Amino acid sequence: MDLRHLHTFVAVAEERSFSRAATRLRVAQSAVSRTVQALERDLGRPLFERSRHHVELTKTGLATLDSARAALAAAEAVRAAARQTCPCALSPTP
Template sequence: MDLRHLRTFVAVAEERSFSRAATRLRVAQSAVSRTVQVLERDLGRPLFERSRHHVELTKTGHATLDSARAAIAAADAVRAAARHTCPAECAPTP
């Protein structure tokens, strides 16, 4: 599981649509579907109930959504702290 998986899961959950999540993330819908499937396989539980025109969170999806959002926020905070405390000139050279 990585942050990309969690960001994709949150986007689908918030948009209630794989296609709208794909547009939001600027990726193909098939990539969104694959990413969610990988996350579901990793967790061993389905996160969404899917039909042709309907996407709903399962109990597992509801239970994990806040934690996924918190993990993303924590990662974003780490990135922001690093950028804030170390100006560009102290960054390591490649």
């Protein structure tokens, strides 16, 4: 599981649509579908009930959503702390 999986999951959950999530994330809808499927395989549970025009969170999806948001917020806090402690940036390696 990586943060990209969680970010995509949260976007689909909030948009209630794979296509709107893809637009929001600026990626192809197929990439969103593959990412969510990878997260579902990793968790061993479906996160969404899908139909042609409808996406709903499963019980697992509902139970996972707040934790996914918290994990993303924690990752952002790590980034912010790193930026505050050192204003320098890594220079690209040749």
